[in-house]
Amino acid sequence: xxxxxxxxxxxxxxxxxxxxxxxxxxxxxxxxxxxxxxxxxxxxxxxxxxxxxxxxxxxxxxxxxxxxxxxxxxxxxxxxxxxxxxxxxxxxxxxxxxxxxxxxxxxxxxxxxxxxxxxxxxxxxxxxxxxxxxxxxxxxxxxxxxxxxxxxxxxxxxxxxxxxxxxxxxxxxxxxxxxxxxxx
Numbered sequence: 785x786x787x788x789x790x791x792x793x794x795x796x797x798x799x800x801x802x803x804x805x806x807x808x809x810x811x812x813x814x815x816x817x818x819x820x821x822x823x824x825x826x827x828x829x830x831x832x833x834x835x836x837x838x839x840x841x842x843x844x845x846x847x848x849x850x851x852x853x854x855x856x857x858x859x860x861x862x863x864x865x866x867x868x869x870x871x872x873x874x875x876x877x878x879x880x881x882x883x884x885x886x887x888x889x890x891x892x893x894x895x896x897x898x899x900x901x902x903x904x905x906x907x908x909x910x911x912x913x914x915x916x917x918x919x920x921x922x923x924x925x926x927x928x929x930x931x932x933x934x935x936x937x938x939x940x941x942x943x944x945x946x947x948x949x950x951x952x953x954x955x956x957x958x959x960x961x962x963x964x965x966x967x968x
Contacts, residue, residue, distance in 0.1 A: 798824070800856035800887070801942025802847065803934055804864075804880040807831060809843050810934030813854045814925065816946040823925040825854060826935040836875070840882040847886035859887040859894045860945035862902060862937065897944050902937070905944035 796817045803810035812826035829846040831839040864880055867873045887894045900910040907920045918936040922929070924943060931939060 797858060797946070798854065798856045799942045799945055800851065800854065800859045800892075801938040801940070801945065802859065802861045802883045802887075803937035803941060804843075804861065804876065804883045805934065806836075806839060806843075806875045806879040808934050809847070809879060809883060810932075810936070810938035811847065811850050812935055812938035812942050813850070813856055814939065814942045814946065821925060821943060821946055823927060823939075825850075826931060826939055828932065828934045836878065840878060843879055843882040844886050847883055848889065851886060851890045851892070856892060858945065859884075859892045860941045861887075861894060861896050862941050863896050863898045865899060895945050897941060901948075902940050902944045905947050906940045 796815050798813060798815050801810075801812040801814070807830070809829040809831075810826070811829065813824040815822040815824055827850075829843060831842045861880065861883055864873060864877045867876070884894055897905075903912045903917060904910040906912075906924070907916050909916070912920075914933050914936070917940050918930050918933060921927070921931055921936045921939045921943065925939065930936075
C-alpha cells in the first residue's frame with residue numbers, strides 16, 4: 785500500500801500516534817482494517833535548540849504537515865508523567881499541548897493514554913523497557929527493521945489506540961485513574 789494513500793473510511797481507520805517531546809517528538813501513522821494493522825509512516829520531529837515558543841511552533845507546524853500528508857482520522861497521544869524535575873514535566877506538557885493543538889486544528893478526535901497503558905497494550909507488561917516495546921512494535925507491524933525509540937513509542941501509542949481505544953473490546957477508562965499500575 786503506498787504511503788499516504790487514503791483508504792475507504794468504512795473499511796479502515798487511519799491513526800496518528802504521537803510521542804510528544806520538546807527536543808524530539810515521535811510520530812507514526814498506521815491503518816487498522818478489521819483486526820489487522822498496517823504500517824504507513826513514522827519518524828521524528830527534532831526541534832532546534834532555542835526559545836520555547838519557536839520550538840513549540842516547530843512541533844505544531846511539523847505535525848500539521850504530517851496530518852495534511854497522511855490524512856489520519858483519529859489521533860492517539862501519550863500522556864505526560866510526572867518527572868523528578870517539575871520544570872521538565874512542565875516543558876513536556878507544553879510540547880504535548882502543541883501536538884494536541886495540531887490535531888484539534890485539523891478537527892481530529894484525540895485519545896490520550898499513559899505510558900503504562902501503551903506498554904500493557906503492546907507488550908503485555910506495563911513496565912516493559914524501551915527495547916521490548918521496539919521489538920514488539922516491529923513484530924506486530926511486520927517491519928523489516930527495529931524502529932528508533934521515539935518512532936516506536938509513537939507506533940506503540942497508535943497500536944494501543946487501535947487495540948483498545950475504539951469501541952468493542954475497549955477498556956472502559958473514563959472516570960478512572962491509574963494508581964500503582966491499576967485502574968482505580
